[in-house]
Amino acid sequence: MNLLFETTLNKTLSEIFEKLGLDTKFATVKVSDRADLSDFQCNGALALAKTAHKNPREIAASVATELEKEPNIATVSVDGPGFINIKLKDDFIAANMDKMAQDERLGCGITENPHRVVLDYGGPNVAKEMHVGHLRSGVIGESIQRIERFVGNDVVSDVHLGDWGTPMGMILAEILRSDGTLSHVFSYNIAQITEFYKRANIRCKEDEEAKEQARKITAALQDGDEQYRAAWQHLRSESVKAIKANYAQLDVNFDLWWGESDAHQTCGEIVKIARNKEISEVDNGAEIIRLEEGNKPKPPVILIKSDGGYTYHTTDLATIKMRVDQLKAQEIVYFTDSRQALHFEQVFEGAEKLGIAPNVELKHIVFGTVNGADGKPFKTRDGGVMNLDTLIEMSKDKVRQSLPKAGEVEGYGEAEIEKLTSQIAVAAIKFQDLKNTISSGYVFELDDFAKFEGKTGPYIQYAIARINSVLRKAEANGLNVGNVKLEAPEERALALKLAQVHNVVMRAHSEKEPSIIADYTYTLAQQFSTFYNACPIMNAGDCNLAASRLRLAKLVRDVLTLMLNLLGIEAPEVMLKA
RNA sequence: GCGCUCCUAGCUCAGUUGGAUAGAGCAACAGCCUUCUAAGCUGUGGGUCGGGCGUUCGAAUCGCCCGGAGCGCGCCA
Structure with a gap:
């Protein structure tokens, strides 16, 4: 169809x-x-x-x-x-609306060549608290995951935890320095672990000796030292618990919880392939792959550091190999901010030379950093970055002000109100991020994440809630949907807007750009509101006209709900008022 | 120094790849709730698209130059 x-x-x-x-x-x-x-x-x-x-x-x-x-x-x-x-012709448009209403995919097609795509987003680090800087990759990745599945691709998403680098050695060194032993590690919770990491970070910045110590421990950990491994395992699992809780709040999901550590075994294979192909060389004690520099200087891929350890080049290459061999990836897409652009150029070129991903499309979707008013990566007034938890709580508090208290509305107790609060707050936060073009980055305005008017997630949820309300009333009055008939200009404009949905989804898919959907969703909701104000549905007078408008309204509801779903945003049945 | 990205309304951003009168949201102002949820709707004001030169019938979009901002440049990830 x-x-x-x-x-x-x-x-x-x-x-x-x-x-x-x-x-x-x-x-x-x-x-x-x-x-x-x-x-x-x-x-x-x-x-x-x-x-x-x-x-x-x-x-x-x-x-x-x-x-x-x-x-x-x-x-x-x-x-x-x-x-x-x-x-x-109006009749032609109207007939298409009737067909669209009967299609379970609302007129949206699927991709011509379905294939397996591995998505790499999120990428949080062990022992680091999640802050607003982590919002984009997760939120965008989740949306792309849903869009790719919807258009018919076979998606495997991987959080790709940062669990294997020098920071691991740094934190173990810091714990040893403070406790003299690693035996207390197993009782430490995420807050304590984060504290150690912060201190380690400061120390290693100014103390070359501490840095050296951290490097040694990292190497031992990677070599399989049992004590270090056991301690590290605890740090990792505590962190994963905290990270999962954070992502759960935002409804960001992953199929796999692989980390850099999982690629360790395969790193050796990568080096072996490089040597067999004779594309690596030793330079200043490090084993590297030189890259064509073309019109700009491009630093080499470093496979083995002069201290014997692997780099993030090597783990990323090993990960590519694993995703191709084990996951049968035909396309691998990474979502990180623009600061890693050069890194992925190097890795992709390295993969090409190594021949580990033949006929696999490797893509790096770059998004801009979340910036403060000064144009630099966002920091709060005290110099830190704001926790994700804090941001979510702040938005929720604002939502609570406009919702009734538990028990004030029949059927809405503590749990229901809390769920509604969370749905609206998370919609506000995610939409605020997703409405921006991913490549360009944006300025973080704290207040915008707790705003529910204008181009926001709650505005769209509100449109859906109003339609639900009309549909409930229609059902109570025994009124059903009927063939679409276009008379008022608002009806016609709305129908034409609805007909764009397939194009919008396909464009968002091929450009890996959720903001295309966010923008459409908003303008559709806006057109609906105009229609809603101009064209009475239940009181249309003529019952055929009412049935036609009811079908249009229901179609809008379904399209908006689907679009929000593709953005990773829930649509509550109702929007209560205080 | 080299490279990448960016500069559009007071603020935050779109602009479907070169087309008609450059669009939204916020903020400001003026209206609209005895009728389907006012988290809404309608209207008004606000621009030499950083500046200049060029290509073209036609430029916010392409090229060159200048100014400004951010980011990145072999053993951190």
Whole structure:
């Protein structure tokens, strides 16, 4: 089933272009920039005029003449320098809404070549508290995971824990320095572990000897020293517990909880492959793979440090090998901030040279850092970064102010109110992040994460709740949905907006860009609100009209709910008021 | 020093890859609850798209130069 107007129009245009001897490459329409003039526009004549050395208006006119014969097209006009403006017949649009309402995927198609894609996001570190800087990777990754699954890909997501580097040695060294032994380690909780890490971090920055000690312990740990391993295991599991709790609040999920440590065994294989292929060399005591520098200097991949340890280049390469061999990955996508761009260029080039991921697409989706008002990575006033927990609590507190207290509304006790609070607060936080283009980064405005008006998650939840309320009333009055009939301009605009959903999802999928969905979801909710204010549903007067509007409203509800789901945001049944 | 990314309304951001009159949200102002949830709707003001030159019938978008910001540049991850 194809419910997409663009596809239909592109096909007819293609036939017309072919018939007229025009390059069909330009036979495409897009949603009109001028809603006052048309539903769709084709700019092909303008582009074509250049190569064909013809007047664009003439080309456009000949295409328009053919288009006018199409039964589903109401009007065609050539405007300006050669824009072809197309308006569809109301009945055609309406019939498509009826079909869309009966399709369980709401008119959304699936990808042409379903394959297995491994997603690497989150990447939290052991012994470090999760702060607002960790928000983006998790929230974006979760959304992409859902989008990829929805379009038919087979997804495996991996949190890829930072559990194996020098920080592990640093924290063990710090504990030893303070306790003289590792025997107390097993009683330490996450707060204590984090404290040790903070102190270790400060110490190693100014004390070269401490740093050296940390490196030694790291090496011993990686070599399999039993005492270190046991202690490390505890640090790791305490951290994972805390990280899981954090992600659970945000509904961020992973199939695998692999970490850098899991790649350790395979690191040796990577080195072996490099040596067999004779692409590695020893330089200043380290074993490296030199990379083509092209127009810019590119540092080499370092497989083995001069102290004998592996680097994050090696673990990332080993991880790629594991994902290809064990998980049968056909595409691997990483989500990190832009500071790691060079790192992944190096790793991908290394993987290419090693031949460990033949025919596997390796992608690094870069997102901008979360910045403070000064344009630098976000810090709170006291210089630290804000905990994720604190952010969520703050947003929840704000939500509570607009909700009734437990027991004030029938059926809404402590648990129900708390759930609603969390759903709304998390929607506010996640949407605030997801509405931004991922590549560009954004300025962190604390207040925005506890805002529920305008372009926010709760605004969309509210639209859904209002529709639910209408649907409940309709059911109580025995009114059902019926065939769509478009009369008011608000109905027509809403229907055209609904018809865009497939395109929006596919674009978000191919660009790995959830903000495309966030933006659409918001504008759809907005169009609905306009419609809702202008067109009474239950009190439409005519019961066929009421049934038509009810179907449109329900369709909006379903599309909005699906879109929020793809963003990783829940839609509560109701939005109560204090 | 070299490289990457960015500069659009008072603030935060879009702008579907070169098209028509550059759009939202917030903030400001003026209206709208005896009718389906006002977390809403309607309207107003606000711009030499950092600056300059160029390519083009046509530039926020492409190229060059200048100014400003952020990030990254072999043994931290």
